[in-house]
Amino acid sequence: MSVITVENISKQYIIDHKKGKGGTTLRDVLTNNIQSIFGGRKQQQELTHEEFWALRDVNFSIEQGDRVGIVGHNGAGKSTMLKILSKIIEPTTGTVKIKGRVASLLEVGTGFHPELTGRENIFLNGALLGMTRSEIKRQFDEIVAFAGVEKFLDTPVKRYSSGMYVRLGFAISAHLDPEIMIVDEVLAVGDAEFQKKSIGKMRDNSASGRTIIFVSHNLTAVQALCNKTLYFEKGMLIEQGETNEVIASYLSKVSRTQLVRQWDTPEEAPGNDLVRFRRVELIPDYPEDTTHIDVRTPMKLRFEFWNMMDHANLNLSMHLNSLTGECIFNVGTRSQPYGKGLIAGECTIPGYFLNDGSYTVSVMIVKDTVTPLFMMDDGLTFDVEDYRAGIAWYGKWPGYVRPQFPFEMEMMEPVIS
């Protein structure tokens, strides 16, 4: 029996380009209109409206008891789809039919009020998720035990550690009893023990017939939990089916984006009168059976640029940054004398070095080891996917790097009984 049927769902946003992000004030609207009434110079700085389709003609259906993962890049429409399913936003076109009660867990602890105690927040949050007072009362002890916050029930949640906060939030929603549960990125937080408990709880739930829709960037968790997967790209559902197949094709498509950038004419190439880039490229050295970059993959970063100076001591300096902008490392070539011409530099990053995550590469051309001639920010962007073998833990692997240093263990003195 299909419990969710989605037909031709689209969601359009009109983006107003003049508008700043701080929200409109009445004054902006009034002054614009008054000026045009009095025929004054129209200062309307090209009020361009752009149509943006966050979702376009999405069709799928979900069977009862399915655990469905939704994967895709940021801005692919995953969250919009979830918000439509949970009735927060209205679609522009299309129909969704849902059989059964839906509870969406879009962010842990939604509606928690910092001044209220844990006890009060359980009732508040439960009511927001659609539980009745008697349902919450019945499960109260279980929720508290699951979250492990017995001692802090009468403490305002603003005094909770972030771990306790998340555990309480998840515990409440895990004890919801809807037929359909929507989960967005909750496992990214919380310690390993709690993640294991959460995944276990969700599996139990679906064994008892509950349908789960799960959005996560953590592909390992999707693989562990979901039997079906939907893959969104630029607002369109481009693939759906068995989790393993969809994720494999997602990975192969994802990692081919933005691995090469080449500028054919000097006008559009980044640079200045002295130096100008021609091509930057990331060349992965895939192990035999893979087609995407994961933590195992060694890769080369290649930079080609024109030098327009007759004699100059040049070197390249490369920054590898996390998506949040922190520099993970910086390496440079030796400084050498070069004449006019096309120069190439290549850096090798070994496999088992970067942790899974998104990275950007910035590169700088330096003269005489002290004078930066040109810096290209975010020249390349790439993702490193997770890979682990023989590990039953699905939490986010901590750290920026994930080296495999020699680390062995042995039995020193067996106890013979």
Add this chain to the structure above:
Amino acid sequence: MYSFSGGSQLYNYTTAVADHLQLSSVLKTYETIIQPGRSERHYWRDLWRNRELMWILAMRDVSVRYKQTALGTAWGLIRPLSTMLVMVLVFQKIAKLPGDPGVPYPLMILGGITIWTFFSTAFTQISSSVTMNANLVTKVYFPRLIMPISAVAVSFVDFLVSLGLFILLAIYYQFLPDWHLLLLPFFILLAILAAFAFGLFFATINVRFRDVGQLIPFLMQIGFYACPIAYTSRTVANEWWYPIYILNPMVGIIDGFRWSLLGEQSFFNPQSLVASVVIISVCLVLSLYFFRKRESTFVDDI
């Protein structure tokens, strides 16, 4: 009462039948259909289903109101009491304005302050209710009217405290109410409806234009003097602009509220009440319609 309630009742009936048919096949299961513009149909049913949420949000606001204050609920007493003392000093002792004959001036003022503060707090809370709950609007679905409705609770608690203060003062002056008191709930209800009639409109505007946050304290300040709070309407009843004065819907409510507490000696012109009822009904219907119309776009604009 509202233009759309007839349709929704009819729909409620048909969904009830549909629900029943489904209940017989799959226990406790109901079907939701999401379509552009469709949320209308289940609205009033959803509102009722979410009444517990409404209550919990109201309780949240009430219990958070005086958290981490040393005096706590005492603030609910201090505010009306000190306002009353200042007003008595300024209007009775210094400006020497005449009060209603036979009514102690402080009682008259406290009556006015009590109902006015109730209206103005409720109105202010309703106006900011949607934006204050922005984190919920963007993450959870529920009929958005729940926010303004639950926002009234805080002002009602303060109102009860202030009314208690009035009773104590009445005992002090040995002032006994008469049968007029039976009409008190009507005037309280009218004040709530007035708060909704204007508040829902501003709550909707506030989502897009935060100017409302600047405008409302200012409006309330003007209102304090434009309404018969620190003085009695008797003082202005013979002015040529009196007919315009009573077009302020709060005049009828304040005078009526005092009249039901203090009896016949307190000035009350039934015409002003008629004006109040008419203006409030019209504004309420329009505001409600406006709120419902814009509600589905709150999440995009907030």
